Amino acid sequence: MSAPSLPDLSGHFGRYGGRFVPEALVRALDELDAAYRSAKADPAFRARFDDLLVNYAGVPSLLYRAERLSEKLGAEILLKREDLNHTGAHKVRNVLGQALLAKRMGKPRVIAETGAGQHGVASATAAALLDLECVVYMGETDTERQALNVARMRMLGATVVPVTNGSRTLKDALNEALRDWVASVDTTHYLLGTAAGPHPFPEIVRDFVGGIGVEAREQCLAMLGRLPDAVAACVGGGSNAIGIFHAFVPDESVQLYGFEAGGDGVDTGRHAASITGGSSGVLHGARTYVLQDEDGQTVESHSISAGLDYPGVGPEHAWLHDTGRAEYEPVTDDEAMAAFQLLCRTEGIIPAIESAHALAGVARIAPLLRAELGRTPTIVVNLSGRGDKDVHTAGAYFGILDPVEALVPGENA
């Protein structure tokens, strides 16, 4: 398996990835690529990044043996606790890395796209820490659904721009960020929020979040003296998944599972499962799996999890899927919410609904792995984020909000 050497120099993972962008952005992408390679080779950059990860973000995150959950699922479940990082998710790793890169390139301004607001909040956080101007594009529909995250970004000093084009959601925010970047590349770094987009973003983001898998691998060896049987993660754009998969790709005994947002079910058409329910296409600068109609027009995605609600996926996942190195399966909203509740009740951990998709998938594969191996399987699950942001959504789903509380304006209105 030659994965660690991918992408190739022009950013391709097999037939996926590449650069499908206006020529105006090519120079900026080339400069970013060069800056990243020089930073990667610079021990001082690495030291600064590691220092921020350890002393600011709280990395390495714990690998926690979830005993009660393990009993319920009939598998040894090890949770990679990215939910305990500063800002509550794996995303802090990416934004710190890219913000440091922006500083290194001498760019005083960063722009970001955000759906639910998590990447926007993380970007605003890194920008505040490193004294960068920050503008976040967010679909107007999302600014209304996620008013508290809009307030968080503003508290951190960022400017939030509601996007009123198209479907007014994440994909349109991404389009608008690209339009800003075409006009502002001299002063601006585009702090892309997931391991997708044109080369070199999928590689850069993967590398910045890749510590998740490196740590989990070491922690697992230290804890058990062996590698896990499987590693599982949820997949929207796919950054947390590629972050935990990457270090394990060469370990052929370790099965990799990505769980996509199946929404109401892939057969209903209302889902965000780009790999299992989409087809090969080009979106947002890369060739990958895309939710599209017969004419190649992007189709709107649906998921109870805002963080997975995106009609594309990072190109490396498309490649891992086609080569068979990783398996991708959809998980419906209902399955995810059942797993959400299970983790709350068995472990006292409220997960992000995104991460609950991974847990639900693990509940499905655990008996299969057990049968295949003839013993209790060990599964590392990336608990990519915490569920504080999802309390309103989950409360409404379970019908446990008092009528008065349900009327409080704000999150997920």
Added chain:
Amino acid sequence: MSIAEVFAKARAEDRAVLVGCMPAGFPTVEDSIASMIAMHEAGCDVIEVELPYSDPVMDGPVIQRASDIALSRGVRTGDTLRIIEAVAGTGAPVVLMTYWNPVEKYGVNAFARDLSAAGATGMITPDLIPDEAAEWIAAADEHRLDRTFLVSPSSTDDRLAMTVAHCRGFVYATALMGVTGARTSVSSQAPELVDRVRHTNPDMPVGVGLGVGTGAQAAEVAGFADGVIVGSALIRQVLEAPDRATGLSRLRTLSAELAEGVRNPVK
């Protein structure tokens, strides 16, 4: 008439070519055909048909809105090809501008075949750079279509030379760092970019787009470029008109003003 002939003729007349852009199916299939024919009759030498796409990252608000309207009314790729056939059938030279995914979804070779059969002279690809275009380059050769890639003020000399070498018909110079949409003044970066293209290949016609909306601006751009490409300003005539007849009449008026501009280059 081929695009090369259109540019050669304009050069002989010491003027620039006027390229007018309109999204296919905006606001309806029939209306867009009428708009394009009116634009051609009123002085647009070349009609640039834009295939409406859900995620047009190179386009500003006017073209986005027009594309959204066309898509919301159900316009399909096949409609765009039929529109091209209808407009090209009147004798107007037609080029297609399209984002890449609809072509990839249709099948690159099949699309080139059908585009050529519809009578288009070639294709402008705003989000396809030659680096990723091997399949399109081969299909364009097979079906004798022109290829127009974009160059930008930020393009390095090497990329400029490489991109121009892959163009046939004309090269599209984006006058400024930004998206489509009329601006109050012509970018100062545009003349320099055109010079740089000429330096790599003096025979390749250069069309300048992004930000041109008036006859005076067209005259200014005609002073240094071979072609003046206008989109948003024309589309706005239809978008903002109270009714269809007014829209068509305004479209003719602006086309005529722009055509006058390209005939009076400010040198």
